[in-house]
Amino acid sequence: MTASRLARFFAPRSIALVGAADTSGWAQNIMLSSQTVGFSGPLIPVHPRHKEVFGQPAIPSLRQLDGPVDLAFVLAPQHAVADVLDDAAAAGVRNAVILASGYREVGDAGRDLQDRLIAHAVKHDITLLGPNCLGYVNAHARCAPFGFIVPPPLTAGPVGIVLQSGALATDVLAFARAHAIGVSVLASMGNEAMITTTDVIEYLIDDPATKVISLFLEEISSPGEFSRAAGRAAAAGKPIVALKAGASPAGQAAALAHTGSVTGDDAVVGAELRRLGVIRVTSLEELLATAALLGHARHPRGRRMGVLTTSGGACDIIADRSAAAGIEVPEFAPQTIAAIQPLLPPFASARNPLDVTGYTLAHRRTSALTPIDHALDAAASDPGLDFILFGGIRLPDARPANEGLAGLIEERLDWLAGRIASAPVPVIPVNATCVDISRYAREQLTCRGINVLPSIGLGICALQNALWWVENAGRAAAGRSQPAPAQPLLPAPASAPDGPWSELAARQFLAAAGVPLVPAELATSAEEAAGAAVRLGLPVALKVCSAQITHKSDLGGVELGLGSPAEVREAYRRVRAAGDAIPGAQVDGVLVTAMRGGGLELLAGVTMDPTFGPVLTVGLGGLWVEILRDISLRVLPVDPAEVKRMLNELRGAALLHGSRGRPRADLDRLAAVVCALGDAAVSLGSSLRALEVNPLWVSGGRVEALDALVVTGS
């Protein structure tokens, strides 16, 4: 799907509506939507039986076109679609949107139909969006081959929107209208039989009108392509914001390894989006507010925010929300305070966040600028602030009848637009509560290029997202060009059974991969165990060693802290007996291992995600993982720097940094070991089902795997 082909697809100057009839809501919506965006090209109804549709003459087939149209919107029922494509090809039509359902989404029979549809389109060299899709809107190209309602007016602007659920489009566009958020292209993807979500992202990266890309995703079907597109977007400086919905059922390999039980697929998606520098949001409003901020406003360079409002309550709410979002509201500089104080009533004080108070609004207006505007000039020059959140735009529902007053309002907006464009730091207007801006406000603001964040809550949320993007996009862009690390050359494992390996085999495999393990010996008698214990140094742990026994401790197959040879001998007999009692278990012996104390225990494991492949999980051992689910995930491969970021994401990270007199863990060494473990897992290829070290012990610079589990399968 080449860029030029998609650019033509998304900017038709003539459209045929195949299957349009007066009774079709879809066709009616296309007519209305086209009117809303100001489509000026021909919109030609095509219907085998109707002579007239919506009062326009209709032709019976695309073959009757005078010349080719740029795009056919195919409303025809499924059984007629193939013939319509034949007609299109005959008429020289190269682009089509297919509305009909009943393809891949209904199962195997539909999938066959879809495959045949695509083969047909490819044969005719037709570029196709859908099937089972509503089409798209391109506000800049002023076309809307789109089967749902586009609430008028639509503001053309920087936000590209890709929806894997097209039925959301009207609600998304209604919110965009409510806040005059400028849209470039909105596309409903349907079944993505030919043009995929990633294709549209790539197109929007190249589209000069689009500055930010917002996605509603139900699935990421080609993670590799998605990852490349995200990298290109980051390199192009175009943020991607995604609402990814729906967690799919946990992978089947999860049950055996503990990692699996805490690694939901959704968490993998979250980790991967974070790694790619994609902003993840949880509502459509947050999606659009974030995109609007990134698309319309200058990007803040840091987290120090100046706040100007007309209400103490708004200051309180902004302060609380900012603190929760990690946005700072520092004191104003002395010269800022000196400049602002004279603007305020005597009972108010010039501090950040600033409440200029309702009193400043209470007198009949005689000049364009109000005290909050002068405060803006002062705050925007404050050297200690990175951006200004400006709560001072409050426009009436309609243009005042009083021409003088209307003139003052509009003169002020001219001034404000100039300040927003030229202020030393970004000035970001915000509305207090999430209500629609009026038609008057939309007209006045849009023509001056001013966009107002929808509400304090959404505004702070959007700022938090934008700041995260500013801080992380560079890395995401850099990460893109990084080649996947070469797979380590490991000795082929002695056996790669369908199922879990014995701990001994797992230990040997990890050791070969460069993962340090706690010293251990396999004993097959009580005497051997006692001898090993003395060689390893008392106290020791004993663990039954068998590929068939994975939950050893639940079965009495583990004993810890054995302090004398006599204790070891007795423990050997109990542990061995516990293993021998398991039906069908082949017991290799009993593993005698040194004990480790002090330090910290972690979990490091790899599971297979059905979409993304091998996924690394790290967490602090024991309760941190079991009760708090305090883990960090990444799709493999990773490098040691990324593992360090994973470790620092943990809520318990302070433990690694040496809290309360505990020794600081050597994160470089730890990250190197975890990386080696990840590479070992990757080297098992598609036979990997799970690999886990739990606990992975660290004390200062010493790192050792105290246990090892490997599960493979076909």
Next chain:
Amino acid sequence: MTASRLARFFAPRSIALVGAADTSGWAQNIMLSSQTVGFSGPLIPVHPRHKEVFGQPAIPSLRQLDGPVDLAFVLAPQHAVADVLDDAAAAGVRNAVILASGYREVGDAGRDLQDRLIAHAVKHDITLLGPNCLGYVNAHARCAPFGFIVPPPLTAGPVGIVLQSGALATDVLAFARAHAIGVSVLASMGNEAMITTTDVIEYLIDDPATKVISLFLEEISSPGEFSRAAGRAAAAGKPIVALKAGASPAGQAAALAHTGSVTGDDAVVGAELRRLGVIRVTSLEELLATAALLGHARHPRGRRMGVLTTSGGACDIIADRSAAAGIEVPEFAPQTIAAIQPLLPPFASARNPLDVTGYTLAHRRTSALTPIDHALDAAASDPGLDFILFGGIRLPDARPANEGLAGLIEERLDWLAGRIASAPVPVIPVNATCVDISRYAREQLTCRGINVLPSIGLGICALQNALWWVENAGRAAAGRSQPAPAQPLLPAPASAPDGPWSELAARQFLAAAGVPLVPAELATSAEEAAGAAVRLGLPVALKVCSAQITHKSDLGGVELGLGSPAEVREAYRRVRAAGDAIPGAQVDGVLVTAMRGGGLELLAGVTMDPTFGPVLTVGLGGLWVEILRDISLRVLPVDPAEVKRMLNELRGAALLHGSRGRPRADLDRLAAVVCALGDAAVSLGSSLRALEVNPLWVSGGRVEALDALVVTGS
């Protein structure tokens, strides 16, 4: 402040505007707001110099009134207010709103002025709202002595609103208008010099038009009164929803005890609101959406939600948000599926959450009801559902020009209003994204008593809040009548110094209060220590005992796990020396205590909150508190049942319930001990600064304080 007096205050039939002038924005707003709510009584301008205000004849003083008005809105500047009150008294005016600022909010001088103002009002038997306040709006009584803009139209309804920041009013009312949320009274509280927030809450509890009370709070100045009002509201079945902003600086006693460093005042507020059954929210939109749901809709009886939408994407988002909010979306019953399936296109399936698909909207409408309406009938009868979230109301921006279509839409709304009123379970309409409803929609919905939740996000949030209230309000109402427990009769502590007690004194105090302590003896020589260790059972811990040394372990004043008399003797010398090395410390000796292992360690402590008094904190010991801040708080006193709830609120509560083979803690025993500790703290009265047991050890039914800290002061 009697109920009847407030009822008269909030429903005046005639109002004087004292100090009104054509140039006053405040006065203009009162005129406009009065018009918006349909005030029909006289609105009399009073001004010493202007003969005419807003085209109406003005009188020079209240003394020139023909007869008393019900309320005077005093716009006069501060220096004139006392005279205006004299005039009001002379004219028989008994109620006044005072706009002027410059009182308590500006410091001590203002506080004096305010005290004199109130004395003046009391002398004249005038009920007064303010000063420094904007007044109020009463939508049912159709009056609006209110100095800010009330965006028209205002829908009268069940939601009472009390704002400690009046300047938020316009934004709050704009959101209410946007979603046709019905308002009863909105009051701006100002300085609360006479009528307090609690007074207005009490009035709204008695006001038959108010069904739910929403608050914007900057402070809770009288926690006792607030608590009583909350209890009365709960007993009356009127939910309170509060946005409490602004965390005040941590109390000064906090630094000495560890509890203090993790107990912010804001967390205390949160705990107290939870205990009182008050819903706490974080945005104005959530405040109003929650209040609207509780005021307009029937209350759900459980958490099992049926979902009906026209979009798969909306289903995805609702499913994700519900899961996060603890709201269940169970399978439909077989008969529900059987009833719904025939309504859907063949490619769609009848499952909860239900997407009837855009296809059901695509054909020209010929009957009032659409497939989603029939699905509603089926789902509302499903025995496995507690309520229905209905995403099927989608009204056009304006009444369709086509009368037939408009008739169908309105016929459907009649049907829907009937179903909402009569369905077996509550039916709760929801909008997809947070956009204003149109004027047409407002008119059509309001006249039928239908309210639509503003958006999926706010809707799920409001439902989560409402369900919490339904589940907790009964307890809050019951808790209200519970008398504070009698203070335990404790022996007066041997010494109640200004500062920390020695651990020995703290132990004796707690023991007398019924808190079990780990056995210990005070030793003053190495030999005594060794002897004590043998009596207590080895291994033991040694701790230097001195009122002046509070962070013992940081100074080498603690040694643990001493396994032999020889070790104890050596440790004694080190610990003692560490204590003796502290300048100014009077060392009583060294405390020898038994060691406890296995089991769990908790923290239980009491600090003094400047607003609420003694506050109990419980948490799991060590890292849980230090790194995770995993604590639960309550204002004292508490009973053992409340302590059990506190323990179960902890994220680590699973540990207490015996996770991974650990013995289950006896929560009854543990709660009784914590309760005794709380009562001991309360018995110290206002001299208490901190009391803490850390760790409090529990193993099955054994509970022991392993350490004890008491700090008192004047």
